Amino acid sequence: MAYDLDLENRFTHHPPGPDQPAQYEKVRAGGLALAKLLEEVCPSSPELTRAVNAVDDAVMLANAAIARRSVAH
Template identity: 45%
Template structure:
């Protein structure tokens, strides 16, 4: 059995303190999203920046869920 695969593909119920960490990450990312929205012209590049920012939040939250 591969422990990494098992960990990556199971449900991780939030532990004490984790929801506050998720919220802090989302709030900072939202600040950056608004800055990008205001400062960048509508374009494919802007859309990609927003998508990558969403991915960043997802992976940061996964790091917390999977490794704490």
Template identity: 50%
Template sequence: MPEQNKTINQQLENNFMYHAPKEGQPEKYEAIRAKVKELAYLIEEVCPNSRERSVAITNLETAMFWANASIARN
């Protein structure tokens, strides 16, 4: 198998496996979640109820997911 395929396969295996929390990780997840939630409440408070506000909240959820995935996978 070419080296590039081996690297891609290793990345896929890592991305699609369960990552049990390691020491210190739950605290990091909670810190990210708290800050994202704080911003979500601000957006709900100052932005009119609209599609744009909904998209902003969805993107906060996405950012939280990827930040937590970064911690879990690396």
């Protein structure tokens, strides 16, 4: 059985619903807080860079989930 790539949904513009900008901001604020914590407690290193990049990826994916999967659409 082939995995459904959900291409139409992934490559379609999703204008934000009324509650989505606040949700995006919460996700970004949480990501920024975690990234700042990592910068504070971790030594400068390739691992720190990867950790911050992972937070960045998580924020982008979370915002994509909000955009693509919200009930308002």
